[in-house]
Amino acid sequence: MKSLHYFMILFLMIGISNAQELTIIGTVTDKDTGDPIPGVNIVVMGTSKGTNTDFDGHYTINANVNDALEFSYIGYIKEKITIEEGNSVIDVKMMEDTATLEEVVVLGYGAEKRSYSTGNRTISKAKRRRKNRRSKKTNKLSGSIAGVQVNRSSGIANGNSSVIIRGASSVSSSSQPLYIIDGTPVDQKDIALVQNMDPNKISSINVLKDKSATSLYGSKAKHGCIVITTHKGNYKINSNESYEEIVENNFEKVITSPLSTFSIDVDKAAYSNVRRMINNGQQIPADAVKIEEMINYFDYDYKQPTGDHPFAIHTEHGTTPWNQDTQLVKIGLKGKEIPRDQIPASNLVFLLDVSGSMNSPNKLPLLKRAFKLLVNQLREKDKVSIVVYAGAAGMVLKPTSGAHKDEINQALYNLEAGGSTAGGAGIQLAYKIAQENFIKNGNNRVILATDGDFNVGMSSDKDMKTLIKEKRKSGVFLTCLGFGMGNYKDSKLETLADKGNGNHAYIDTMQEAQRVLGKEFGGTLYTIAKDVKIQVEFNPSKVQAYRLIGYENRLLNDEDFVDDTKDAGELGSGHTVTALYEVIPVGVQSKFVNKIPDLKYTNTKINENYGEELLTVKFRYKKPQGSKSIELVHVLNMNKKQVSKDFNFAASVAWFGMKIRKSKYLMNDNINDIISLAKENKSSDSQGYRAEFVRLMNSHQAL
Structure with missing residues (x-):
C-alpha cells in the first residue's frame, strides 16, 4: 500500500512537471539582416493562446513545458519551437520565404441584423437555421479542391469563415500569382481586396502552376494563377475607399505672396493607412498620402514648454535632400504633457x-x-x-x-x-x-x-x-x-474630426491601438489648445519663393489668422506638430519660379533692415474653453549650424511621401537615397517606429 502511495505521489509530480507554466520572452529578427520583425504572430499550438511581437520584435507569452510555439509572418518561413524545461528565453531568427507561391486567405463575412435598442441581442430560430445552412454550404468547398481549406474563425462575430488556398500568395509583386475572377484578371492594387470575398459566392477555385498557367494566361501567370469562379459569374472586385482630392502646393513668390497661413494638423491616420497598404501589397492612391500626417506620426526631440503658453516652438533650416538648389525649413511645436492624474x-x-x-x-x-x-x-x-x-x-x-x-x-x-x-x-x-x-x-x-x-x-x-x-x-x-x-x-472621418474640434487616427493593428489609446492617451483624448493657426512671413531679401509641404487641406486665408471665428486644429497633451517649407533662396535660378510682369500701382521695394532674418512665424491659439485667441511670435535667423537628426528624418518622410505622390518637385526620387537618409538619422527609437519606416520603404521598393 505504501509503495502505491509513493507511486501516486511520483505520478502527480510528473504531471505537475509536464504542466509547468512558464512566461516565455524573446525577440524575433530577420535571419539575414538582424532587424527586428514587428507584428509576428505567435501561437501556442493546439490552443487559442497567442500574441504578436512589438515594434522592437519583442514578445511575451505564457505556455507549458513541452508546448510548441509557432511563429508566422507573411513573407517568412514558419518556425516551430518546443518549450523545454528551464528555457524561458526563446529568440527566433526567421528566414524569408523565397518560394514562388505561398498562401492567400480569402475571407467572407455574412451580415446578420441585430437589435440594440436595449442593448440586448435577439436571434430568431430562423436566423440560426440560415446560419447553419451557410456553414454547411461553405464547408462544401473544403476538401473538394486540392489545396483549399475552409476554416471557421473563432471569436469573430457570426462565426465567419475563411477560405485558405495553399500556394497562392507572395509578399512581393515580383512573385505574385495572377488572380482571375469570373474571367477577369484582378489588378495588382486590388489583390488585397480578394480577402473580402464571401465564400458562399464561390462556385469553384482552380490553382494553376508552371506551364499550365502560362499557356492559358500568358507571361502574367508565370508565378502561377488562381482562377475563381462565382455562382453568378459576374463578380467585381471594387475598392470603395474614398479620399479627399489633394492638389499639391505650388511655389509662391514672396514679393507678391509674403504670407503663408494654415491650421495645424495633429492627425496621423495617413501614415498607418499607407503602412496598411504597403503591408498588403496594394497600390497607394495619391490622395491617401497626406505628407503632414506622415511626418507628424513620429515623435521628435522637442523640449517641453517652460512658460505660460501650452506649447514650445522649435525651428531650423538646411539643404533640401531632394534638391540641392533649395533650402528646407522645419517648424515644430511641442505640446505641454499633462500627467494623467491631472487630466480633469x-x-x-x-x-x-x-x-x-x-x-x-x-x-x-x-x-x-x-x-x-x-x-x-x-x-x-x-x-x-x-x-x-x-x-x-x-x-x-x-x-x-x-x-x-x-x-x-x-x-x-x-x-x-x-x-x-x-x-x-x-x-x-x-x-x-x-x-x-x-x-x-x-x-x-x-x-x-x-x-x-x-x-x-x-x-x-x-x-x-x-x-x-x-x-x-x-x-x-x-x-x-x-x-x-x-x-x-x-x-468623411477627416471632415468630422476637422470640423468637430477633434483628431483622427487610423487603427490597423493592436500595436497602433496601443499607440493611439495607450501611449498617446492624453494627446488623443485631452485638448490643451484649440484653433491653433500658423502664419509665416518670409523675408524677400533672403527668400524669393516658398512652398508648404503638405497641409493642402488645412490652408487658410491670410485674414483668417486674426479672425477668431475661423476654426482651426486642436493640440493635445504632449502632441508634437511639424511643418516643412521648401524655399528657393534669392539669386538661385529655378525652373519652379516663373517671371511675372512688373506691377504698375504696387511698390515692391524690399526692406533691407532685417539683416539675417529668414522668416517670422506667428502662432495663434485659444484655451480649450476660451473664445479669444492668444498670439506668439518667433523669428528664424540664417545660420550655418548643422541640422539635427530629427530634421533629416522628417525630411526623409516628406521625401518618401512626395515619391509616392509622384511630386513634380522631386529632382531626385532614388528610393535608396531616401532609405539611407532615414537609416542614418533614426536617432533615439525606443519604440521602433523609425526602424519600421525603413522596413516599409524596403517593402514598397520590392512591390
Missing part, C-alpha cells in the same frame, strides 16, 4: 459603428480589443457611455464610472455587427448624451469608431460637416478612429 474628469461617449460593413476581423473585433486598452486606463471620476448605430442608433451602456471596468468591457464584448449604417442618428444621440452629462471644466468628448461608411440618413460629407459644426458649439470635442479596409471613408 472625463465624460466620454463611445460612438461605435456596429453595422454590417464592420463585420470583419480588422473592424469590430479589433475595435473591441482596442477600446479595452482605453477602458483600462479610466479613473473612478471618469464616466463612459456607449452608443451604437446600425440601421438605427441606441444607447447600450448608460453613463458608468471608470471604476466599473468589467461592466464597460462586458458591454463592448457583447457587441456584434449587422444592418445598415445610420451614422447621422448615432452622432445626434452621442452628442445628446454627452451634453446631458456635461462636466464643467472637464474633458467632454465623443469618440467615434467606424469605417466611415454612412448610408442611412445624413451621409454626404457636406451633411456631416453641417451637423458636426453645429454640435461643436456644445463644448464637446470629437475623436474619430478609423478601422478596416475596402470601404474605408477617410475623407
Whole structure:
C-alpha cells in the first residue's frame, strides 16, 4: 500500500512537471539582416493562446513545458519551437520565404441584423437555421479542391469563415500569382481586396502552376494563377475607399505672396493607412498620402514648454535632400504633457459603428480589443457611455464610472455587427448624451469608431460637416478612429474630426491601438489648445519663393489668422506638430519660379533692415474653453549650424511621401537615397517606429 502511495505521489509530480507554466520572452529578427520583425504572430499550438511581437520584435507569452510555439509572418518561413524545461528565453531568427507561391486567405463575412435598442441581442430560430445552412454550404468547398481549406474563425462575430488556398500568395509583386475572377484578371492594387470575398459566392477555385498557367494566361501567370469562379459569374472586385482630392502646393513668390497661413494638423491616420497598404501589397492612391500626417506620426526631440503658453516652438533650416538648389525649413511645436492624474474628469461617449460593413476581423473585433486598452486606463471620476448605430442608433451602456471596468468591457464584448449604417442618428444621440452629462471644466468628448461608411440618413460629407459644426458649439470635442479596409471613408472621418474640434487616427493593428489609446492617451483624448493657426512671413531679401509641404487641406486665408471665428486644429497633451517649407533662396535660378510682369500701382521695394532674418512665424491659439485667441511670435535667423537628426528624418518622410505622390518637385526620387537618409538619422527609437519606416520603404521598393 505504501509503495502505491509513493507511486501516486511520483505520478502527480510528473504531471505537475509536464504542466509547468512558464512566461516565455524573446525577440524575433530577420535571419539575414538582424532587424527586428514587428507584428509576428505567435501561437501556442493546439490552443487559442497567442500574441504578436512589438515594434522592437519583442514578445511575451505564457505556455507549458513541452508546448510548441509557432511563429508566422507573411513573407517568412514558419518556425516551430518546443518549450523545454528551464528555457524561458526563446529568440527566433526567421528566414524569408523565397518560394514562388505561398498562401492567400480569402475571407467572407455574412451580415446578420441585430437589435440594440436595449442593448440586448435577439436571434430568431430562423436566423440560426440560415446560419447553419451557410456553414454547411461553405464547408462544401473544403476538401473538394486540392489545396483549399475552409476554416471557421473563432471569436469573430457570426462565426465567419475563411477560405485558405495553399500556394497562392507572395509578399512581393515580383512573385505574385495572377488572380482571375469570373474571367477577369484582378489588378495588382486590388489583390488585397480578394480577402473580402464571401465564400458562399464561390462556385469553384482552380490553382494553376508552371506551364499550365502560362499557356492559358500568358507571361502574367508565370508565378502561377488562381482562377475563381462565382455562382453568378459576374463578380467585381471594387475598392470603395474614398479620399479627399489633394492638389499639391505650388511655389509662391514672396514679393507678391509674403504670407503663408494654415491650421495645424495633429492627425496621423495617413501614415498607418499607407503602412496598411504597403503591408498588403496594394497600390497607394495619391490622395491617401497626406505628407503632414506622415511626418507628424513620429515623435521628435522637442523640449517641453517652460512658460505660460501650452506649447514650445522649435525651428531650423538646411539643404533640401531632394534638391540641392533649395533650402528646407522645419517648424515644430511641442505640446505641454499633462500627467494623467491631472487630466480633469472625463465624460466620454463611445460612438461605435456596429453595422454590417464592420463585420470583419480588422473592424469590430479589433475595435473591441482596442477600446479595452482605453477602458483600462479610466479613473473612478471618469464616466463612459456607449452608443451604437446600425440601421438605427441606441444607447447600450448608460453613463458608468471608470471604476466599473468589467461592466464597460462586458458591454463592448457583447457587441456584434449587422444592418445598415445610420451614422447621422448615432452622432445626434452621442452628442445628446454627452451634453446631458456635461462636466464643467472637464474633458467632454465623443469618440467615434467606424469605417466611415454612412448610408442611412445624413451621409454626404457636406451633411456631416453641417451637423458636426453645429454640435461643436456644445463644448464637446470629437475623436474619430478609423478601422478596416475596402470601404474605408477617410475623407468623411477627416471632415468630422476637422470640423468637430477633434483628431483622427487610423487603427490597423493592436500595436497602433496601443499607440493611439495607450501611449498617446492624453494627446488623443485631452485638448490643451484649440484653433491653433500658423502664419509665416518670409523675408524677400533672403527668400524669393516658398512652398508648404503638405497641409493642402488645412490652408487658410491670410485674414483668417486674426479672425477668431475661423476654426482651426486642436493640440493635445504632449502632441508634437511639424511643418516643412521648401524655399528657393534669392539669386538661385529655378525652373519652379516663373517671371511675372512688373506691377504698375504696387511698390515692391524690399526692406533691407532685417539683416539675417529668414522668416517670422506667428502662432495663434485659444484655451480649450476660451473664445479669444492668444498670439506668439518667433523669428528664424540664417545660420550655418548643422541640422539635427530629427530634421533629416522628417525630411526623409516628406521625401518618401512626395515619391509616392509622384511630386513634380522631386529632382531626385532614388528610393535608396531616401532609405539611407532615414537609416542614418533614426536617432533615439525606443519604440521602433523609425526602424519600421525603413522596413516599409524596403517593402514598397520590392512591390
